[in-house]
Amino acid sequence: MLTADSDSVLRLVEIEGRGRALVASQPLKAGQIILRDSPIVVYSAFPLVKSRSSACYCDNCFRTLSSSSVNVMACPSCSDHRFCSPNCLTVASASSHSPWVCQALSRLRDCPSLVSQPLERQVQARFLIAAYNLALVSPSNFQVLLSLQGQNSPSDAPTVQFLHSLISSVCPPPSLSITIELTAALLAKDKLNAFGLMEPISLQQDGQRSVRAYGIYPKASFFNHDCLPNACRFDYLDSAPDRNTDFIVRMIHDVPQGREICLSYFPVNLNYSARQKRLVEDYGFTCDCDRCKVEANWSDNEAEDVNDNGNIEEEEDEGEEIMDEDSDEQMGSDLEHGAEGGEADFPHAYFFVRYMCNRDNCGGTLAPLPPSGDAPSKVLECNVCGNLKNEDDE
Numbered sequence: 001m002l003t004a005d006s007d008s009v010l011r012l013v014e015i016e017g018r019g020r021a022l023v024a025s026q027p028l029k030a031g032q033i034i035l036r037d038s039p040i041v042v043y044s045a046f047p048l049v050k051s052r053s054s055a056c057y058c059d060n061c062f063r064t065l066s067s068s069s070v071n072v073m074a075c076p077s078c079s080d081h082r083f084c085s086p087n088c089l090t091v092a093s094a095s096s097h098s099p100w101v102c103q104a105l106s107r108l109r110d111c112p113s114l115v116s117q118p119l120e121r122q123v124q125a126r127f128l129i130a131a132y133n134l135a136l137v138s139p140s141n142f143q144v145l146l147s148l149q150g151q152n153s154p155s156d157a158p159t160v161q162f163l164h165s166l167i168s169s170v171c172p173p174p175s176l177s178i179t180i181e182l183t184a185a186l187l188a189k190d191k192l193n194a195f196g197l198m199e200p201i202s203l204q205q206d207g208q209r210s211v212r213a214y215g216i217y218p219k220a221s222f223f224n225h226d227c228l229p230n231a232c233r234f235d236y237l238d239s240a241p242d243r244n245t246d247f248i249v250r251m252i253h254d255v256p257q258g259r260e261i262c263l264s265y266f267p268v269n270l271n272y273s274a275r276q277k278r279l280v281e282d283y284g285f286t287c288d289c290d291r292c293k294v295e296a297n298w299s300d301n302e303a304e305d306v307n308d309n310g311n312i313e314e315e316e317d318e319g320e321e322i323m324d325e326d327s328d329e330q331m332g333s334d335l336e337h338g339a340e341g342g343e344a345d346f347p348h349a350y351f352f353v354r355y356m357c358n359r360d361n362c363g364g365t366l367a368p369l370p371p372s373g374d375a376p377s378k379v380l381e382c383n384v385c386g387n388l389k390n391e392d393d394e
Contacts, residue, residue, distance in 0.1 A: 031368030039215030104171035150188030226262035
């Protein structure tokens with residue numbers, strides 16, 4: 001998939017013990033955009049019965065609807081779906097909001113057995129409708145979806161049975177034979193590969209960001225996890241000029257050719273036990289990256305020394321000392337090559353001081369803006385709040 005483009009900066013490989021992975025096919029620079037990806041499936045993160053808050057987004061591109069806009073269009077077949085423009089309505093009618101999707105969602109909203117279920121179950125139903133619709137409107141992309149890795153467990157069986165029986169009886173897709181095995185496989189793909197499209201931080205409530213929609217991004221799904229990533233993703237919901245649900249991945253720092261490119265699947269300021277719990281529950285694996293190997297031997301008190309903003313409180317002086325030029329270069333090299341000198345040499349402090357956003361309740365990761373020619377940018381952007389930080393101000 002990624003090697004078809006001879007100019008691609010990424011190469012898909014198999015790594016023993018890690019499965020499929022993306023590695024740099026050439027040296028990559030800090031701030032370099034290494035991927036732009038569009039979802040093959042995107043679906044709402046809100047309950048089936050819409051609240052006032054969930055009714056203010058376009059049901060195709062998930063852009064916030066302006067109450068004063070004259071371009072907002074309602075679905076002609078139902079009163080529950082609105083679109084930000086006539087073009088979005090036209091596009092959706094032939095893809096994400098086909099006549100069958102419109103009918104299926106309307107019928108599911110009238111099912112007490114589903115709307116009384118937890119939000120997670122209702123969102124899974126939304127995903128299945130979107131996935132089955134993909135098989136009808138874009139069989140090639142449906143095969144791409146099926147080719148992704150998935151994760152299921154025996155505990156998922158009741159959910160699979162419930163949703164499969166419900167959709168099969170209430171709103172079976174036309175000209176598509178669905179089996180319980182297919183339903184299980186699709187839910188497994190969703191569990192492992194869905195990216196959350198988060199509300200812009202300016203719209204957050206009570207310091208908590210919520211998910212506006214989920215998407216399956218076929219290329220980005222191949223990024224593996226690392227607790228000190230060398231790249232991070234940026235989405236620009238509501239600020240993108242077009243393709244509102246697209247996102248980009250930028251390098252955090254330089255890496256050589258052949259190095260695996262990894263994202264963090266959650267904020268990097270989580271402590272060791274919280275990270276391992278999330279990874280086991282959500283992704284089915286434990287992490288043994290260099291950072292985890294070090295932190296596994298920390299005491300509980302040491303593990304709590306990283307505060308909500310990613311700062312290592314008891315090492316504040318050391319964090320200031322490492323920002324001089326010589327130390328900056330050495331620690332940057334350590335980040336690329338991993339810790340070799342034991343716990344004292346592991347570059348937590350450098351990463352947190354340089355690449356963690358210090359805005360309250362943010363927890364975002366900083367990456368330089370794209371370089372201009374050969375000159376690296378000295379301005380770093382937070383992938384959560386969008387805050388800009390100039391290296392010269394440090």
